[in-house]
Amino acid sequence: MSGLVLKLAPNERVLINGAVIENGDRRTKIAIKTPNVNVLRLRDAIHPDSAQTPVSRAMYVAQMILSGDAEPSEGRRQLLIAIEQLSQVFDDRDSRLLLAEASAAAVDANAYQALRKLRDLLPREARLFAAART
Helix, strand or coil: CCCEEEEECCCCEEEECCEEEECCCCCEEEEECCCCCCEEEHHHCCCHHHCCCHHHHHHHHHHHHHHCCCCHHHHHHHHHHHHHHHHCCCCCHHHHHHHHHHHHHHHCCCHHHHHHHHHCCHHHHHHHHHHHHC
16 A cells, blocks of 8 residues: 555544544544645644744644645745754754754655654753753
């Protein structure tokens, strides 16, 4: 089976090319065969009011691309700018690798992969903010 395979929990919602789809009462597996489809699990979605940190704001830009609420080329430009700004703060090797992967995904118009890589930075960002408060 090629393409993207979504494994959905009961009653889980997913956004596919702007359409909200809700699973039924049982676990389901859906194979998406069409390439370049924008998919976002709504449990992974960030509410606009929750995008309060630099990493979450970059993730929100990627989400806007996925949901179709941002024009793809402008969204990609904004996402790359946000990733570049993050690279000026996160200077450890692992974070730089995640940012490089997020940047490559954004360049390849793969906003979902960029979102996933940025999500891995959230705990690091939280530690930086906690250290700054002390």
